[in-house]
Structure formats: C-alpha cells, structure tokens
Amino acid sequence: xxxxxxxxxxxxxTVAVEGVDLDLPTGKIYGLLGRNGxxxxxxxxxxxxxxxPSSGKVRVDGQDAFENPAVMRQTCFIRDTLDTNExxxxxxxxxxxxxxxxxxxADYAARLLDLFEINPRKRASSLSRGQKSAVGVVLGxxxxxxxxxxDETYLGxxxxxRTAFYRELLDDxxxxxxxxxxxxxxxxxxxxxxxxxxxxDRGRLLLHEETDELRxxxxxxxxxxAAVDTFVAGxxxxxxxxxxxxxxxxxxxxxxxxxxxxxxxxxxxxxxxxVQDMFIHLTEATR
Amino acid sequence: xxxxxxxxxxxxxxxxxxxxxxxxADVIATVAVAAVNDLGFSMWLVLGGQAxxxxxxxxxxxxxxxxxxxxxxxxxxRHEFLAGVAVFGLxxxxxxxxxxxxxxxxxxALLGAVGKRAPGYPVLTAGGALRxxxxxxxxxLAYLVSGLTIAIGFYRWRxxxxxxxxxxxxxxxxxxxxxxxxxxxxxxxxxxxxxxxxLALSLAATGLVAWGFHRAISDVPIRRTAG
Numbered sequence: 001x002x003x004x005x006x007x008x009x010x011x012x013x014t015v016a017v018e019g020v021d022l023d024l025p026t027g028k029i030y031g032l033l034g035r036n037g038x039x040x041x042x043x044x045x046x047x048x049x050x051x052x053p054s055s056g057k058v059r060v061d062g063q064d065a066f067e068n069p070a071v072m073r074q075t076c077f078i079r080d081t082l083d084t085n086e087x088x089x090x091x092x093x094x095x096x097x098x099x100x101x102x103x104x105x106a107d108y109a110a111r112l113l114d115l116f117e118i119n120p121r122k123r124a125s126s127l128s129r130g131q132k133s134a135v136g137v138v139l140g141x142x143x144x145x146x147x148x149x150x151d152e153t154y155l156g157x158x159x160x161x162r163t164a165f166y167r168e169l170l171d172d173x174x175x176x177x178x179x180x181x182x183x184x185x186x187x188x189x190x191x192x193x194x195x196x197x198x199x200x201d202r203g204r205l206l207l208h209e210e211t212d213e214l215r216x217x218x219x220x221x222x223x224x225x226a227a228v229d230t231f232v233a234g235x236x237x238x239x240x241x242x243x244x245x246x247x248x249x250x251x252x253x254x255x256x257x258x259x260x261x262x263x264x265x266x267x268x269x270x271x272x273x274x275v276q277d278m279f280i281h282l283t284e285a286t287r
Numbered sequence: 288x289x290x291x292x293x294x295x296x297x298x299x300x301x302x303x304x305x306x307x308x309x310x311x312a313d314v315i316a317t318v319a320v321a322a323v324n325d326l327g328f329s330m331w332l333v334l335g336g337q338a339x340x341x342x343x344x345x346x347x348x349x350x351x352x353x354x355x356x357x358x359x360x361x362x363x364x365r366h367e368f369l370a371g372v373a374v375f376g377l378x379x380x381x382x383x384x385x386x387x388x389x390x391x392x393x394x395x396a397l398l399g400a401v402g403k404r405a406p407g408y409p410v411l412t413a414g415g416a417l418r419x420x421x422x423x424x425x426x427x428l429a430y431l432v433s434g435l436t437i438a439i440g441f442y443r444w445r446x447x448x449x450x451x452x453x454x455x456x457x458x459x460x461x462x463x464x465x466x467x468x469x470x471x472x473x474x475x476x477x478x479x480x481x482x483x484x485x486l487a488l489s490l491a492a493t494g495l496v497a498w499g500f501h502r503a504i505s506d507v508p509i510r511r512t513a514g
Binding site for chain 1: 358359
C-alpha cells in the first residue's frame, strides 16, 4: 500500500500540492490526471522521493519513502524530459540503469530499443523529442520497478510509437504485475489502461475512483430542450450544449433503469460519459 | 552494484586517459627542457602537483552536476550517493597523493641516472616523500570538497545564492593552497604557520565545508537542470 498523508509541496509562496491524502493499493495501473500546473509532477516527485514534501508523509508498505534505500531502489520515476546528460550515449544510459536497477531486464531493454528504432550508439543530444521519450519508456519498463511512475512519458512520440508503448506497458504489466502510475493529458488514448483514476486540481485531490465507476458515474442526456430541462431538473449538471432546439446535458448522476425508460419515452437519449469528458467537466466545475 | 563501484566504472575512461596525458606531457616537457639545460626544479611537481589539483576540483563539480541526478533517478538515495562519493573521493585523492610522490621519485631517479639534475633540483628523500604526501593529500581533499560544494550551491539554489555558496565552497581550496601549497622545489609556498598548524587549519576548513555540503545534499530536490 502506498499512503500519502497530508502531503503538501510549496515553492516559496506558491503552493503546488496541498494536503493530499491518498491510499493506493499496489499492483494496479493508476491514471493521474490534472490540468497544466495542477501539481501532478510535484506530487509524483514527492512519491518518488525526488523531493521531500514541505509537509506530510509518503509511506510505501508502511515505511517512510524519503531517502529509504529499500523504497527508492524499487521506485522508478521517468519524467517528461530524459534525466540524463546530453553527451551520454543511449547504450551508456541503458548500461548504467542495469548496474543500479535490481530487476533490470537487459534483453527486454534491447528489444524495446529495437521496437522504437533507437540506435544505442547515438548520443542523447542527437535524439529527437519523441526518441528521447522512447528511451524514457525503455528505462521505465525494463527497470521492472515495483513502483513505476511515468510522467507524460509519451511527449513527442508519434501515434505508432505511442500505440507500441501502450501495448508493451500492458503486456509487461500482465507478465510482471506492479504498481504503475501514469500522468497524461492524452486521456482518451490511455484511459483503457487505467484501473483507477486520480484527478487533482489546483494542488488538491479532486477524485480517486475505479475507472469503471468513473465511467458509469455520469450520463449525457440528449433531446428536445424542454424535455431535457424537465428531466435534469434538480440534478448536478456538469456541462451542457445546445444546437437549435436540441440540448445535450452531462449529469454527474447515474439514472436508474426506470428513469432511463421514462426519459426515452419523452424522446430523450442517454449516452455514456468518457473519462476525458468527466475529467473536463469535473475540473471545469471547480473553476 | 554499489554507488562506489559504479562511480569507478563511470570514471575509469576518464581517469586513465587523464593520467596518460599528464605523464606524457610531463615526459615531453622534461625531455624538452633537459635537452637544453639540466633541470633545477621538478616538472612533475609543477604539472601533477600544482596543475592537476584543478582536475580534482572539476571532478568534484561533475560528481554533483552530472552524477547525482543520474544515481538518484536510478534508485540510489542521496546518502548512498554521498557515501559512494566519499569512498571514491578518498581513493582518488589518496591515490593522487601517492602518485605525486611516486612520480617525483621516478623523475628524481631518472634525471639522476642520466645526469640531468641541476644543483637546485629537489632530490626526493624519504622525509621529503612523507612531507609531500602530507601536503598533497589535504590539498587534493580540499579541492574535491570545494568542487562538490560549489556545484551543490548552483544545483540546489538559484544562481545568486549559488554564487554565495561558491565563495564559501572555495575556502577549503584557498586555505589548503595558502597553508600547504608547495612549489616546484617541493617546499611550502608560504612558510607561516608551520606545517602542523597549517594542516590542522586546512582540515578544519575542509571538514566544516564538507559538513555544509552534507547538509545541502541530504534533501536536495532532484532537478532536471541546475539553477
């Protein structure tokens, strides 16, 4: 179990994360979602002991995480920029990770480099943005760290490379179960991987739910404006759109089958709300 | 693999070429001077003793600026890194102090054998070897600690705070040079205070700044870049 208790991160007078309490059972894939500047990277930095929280505690399996060799050795945090010296060759990075990572799989790393068509003789400085991200993916997956944190690791990767990344992530997770926390803005693209979703906004925890629960939590009601207005009266409206006499309203509410039947009889249609739509509605609603 | 072992692996391709270049430069310069005149000073003490200490300073800077992040990113704690640097650094400075004495001894013997020692040449004696080792070791240690501290100042804080830390971080190197620095004849550059007092003061300055470095690195945020 990964526990965060009252975790805050401040940079001078700027509060990046404030009083976050979270319990994360291990062995799941988490999606960490938040708008730009919401505190995702700061939260992940604290989780990976890259930064000591300004206040609060992070515990992994009951042990304080910060500067704990047993925890840090088993944690791999890949940031959106490749943490390396630009003059280093890719093979040197891979070799170095192999020296220090207890569960490092060198064959798998070599296979991933092939998959992403990365020449290990190249220097980091000569890699494109997407190739650097791909090297980050290689380092993150081949480390097989029990806690793997990927912070917008896809940046610059083309659609083919991203698809390969998601496929490898899932395959390797199934073969070597571990806790994976992914921060992303490409929500719809990866939402299928997430078992749980964490949403933070302005440094505060907004939501932590099973992905399926989140998907089923809302509904979009579409139909004649008057019928929609009557149906949604008294419900929590997350968003609405109108075109001519037709209105679509997104509700933070799960209707009972009888209510769906009643709505359909009034000419309404009901649609699911995707994780991304839910994220947009929830984060907009707080502003 | 331990941090110390990994550091030696990382620096092996740096240390050996550097040593080869230094020895080659010394041999070429010595032969060139000896072809014209007998040597009245030790070329090895000039190159290996007075010039190469700046290389140790640079190693200290690089250890923080380039290696700290890499080790922590790959799962080492800051304290593991610090312990690894301490062992690596001690081996490096002790090894260098031994190399200075050995190099001077070899140079002294070879020049004597070919009759190229001028009367003023500092012929190495057993007592002189011990004194040289006792001077070079704290100087190298001081330069390493200065390098580490100067780098952590810029890595941890903003540039203008880093500048302040740089001034403080340079104190061990400055103090060691002033109190223990030796010239091309192997003697102390400045004769006051006497060696024991100079050694004590130098080690105190180095120890104090090393303690500050330890404090600064113990919870330093792992940034993408310095500043």
